[in-house]
Amino acid sequence: MKSSLTLEHQICFQLYTASKELTRLYRPILAPLNLTYSQYLVMLVLWEEDNIDLKQLGERLTLDSGTLSPLVKRLIQIGYVEKVRATDDERRVLLSLTPSGSALRKQAEEVPLKVSGMLNIDEATYVAYMEMLIDIKARLRAFGEREE
């Protein structure tokens, strides 16, 4: 079972292309906000919880400092966020929204609606798909923990 080497029968391939194609859908929607897809994810976290430290941010997005450091640098250049060193622990860096970064949230509110409109998907299906993806991740993590 599942041992066929055919491209289309690999769940990895379906997941990989689905992710790429969905990201492609976001590009024109995010362009007016001056954000890439990954930058948008960082902003989503900040709108939810301002003044988060980079460590937590990386854990939320499963991104390491090698990815996050230059990404955050670009968000600072655009002027949406700023870095503040934590006073209690000088190693930590807190990320906070600038007024322009906060203001952007209003425009971003429309993004999920546009996307689900484009996907043309009903609530029940949407939820089922979300659960599937979360389950795949749970299985991956269960394996990771088994290995430790």
Add this chain to the structure above:
Amino acid sequence: MKSSLTLEHQICFQLYTASKELTRLYRPILAPLNLTYSQYLVMLVLWEEDNIDLKQLGERLTLDSGTLSPLVKRLIQIGYVEKVRATDDERRVLLSLTPSGSALRKQAEEVPLKVSGMLNIDEATYVAYMEMLIDIKARLRAFGEREE
């Protein structure tokens, strides 16, 4: 509905992290074959259909020449494939397996088994998940075509 801006409620985020985490699972499995994940996908296509041209390969994987050209260059350097210009149309480039690239298939046969073992997933669930991912792509493409 679906208008919450919370990270975890975005299907894009779940798809993006699931794909990244699954790819991460493949890395140690593919390392002994001397392949990255994307290179593995190219090899899958070649084992299925040798002597394919780059255009078709790119369509199969939804990758453009900007990604594929350097990727193929690396596969040639490793010695798994070679490029041959098509005689009937000098623009086309055909990709074919070297003996070492063909031989690799035997080792690769074990990859899907290892992965489904790690995912610890039964056949029915696996198939259901595949169908969901294919459906997501179909919806994305349906939108793309509507826009043309």
Add this chain to the structure above:
DNA sequence: TATAATTAGATTGTGCACAACTTAATTGCC
């Protein structure tokens, strides 16, 4: 209380992923 181990973040190097552009071959159309 020195110093070893750990931790947070940054840097470097490799490999995608894709847009925009270039080059060369082919096809269409007159």
Add this chain to the structure above:
DNA sequence: GGCAATTAAGTTGTGCACAATCTAATTATA
């Protein structure tokens, strides 16, 4: 047949994604 439009690959530039390494701050412990 001649020339514009199209097509296939390749190149360049930007931005992830991640491993490996480095630096500086903190914590643990001998």
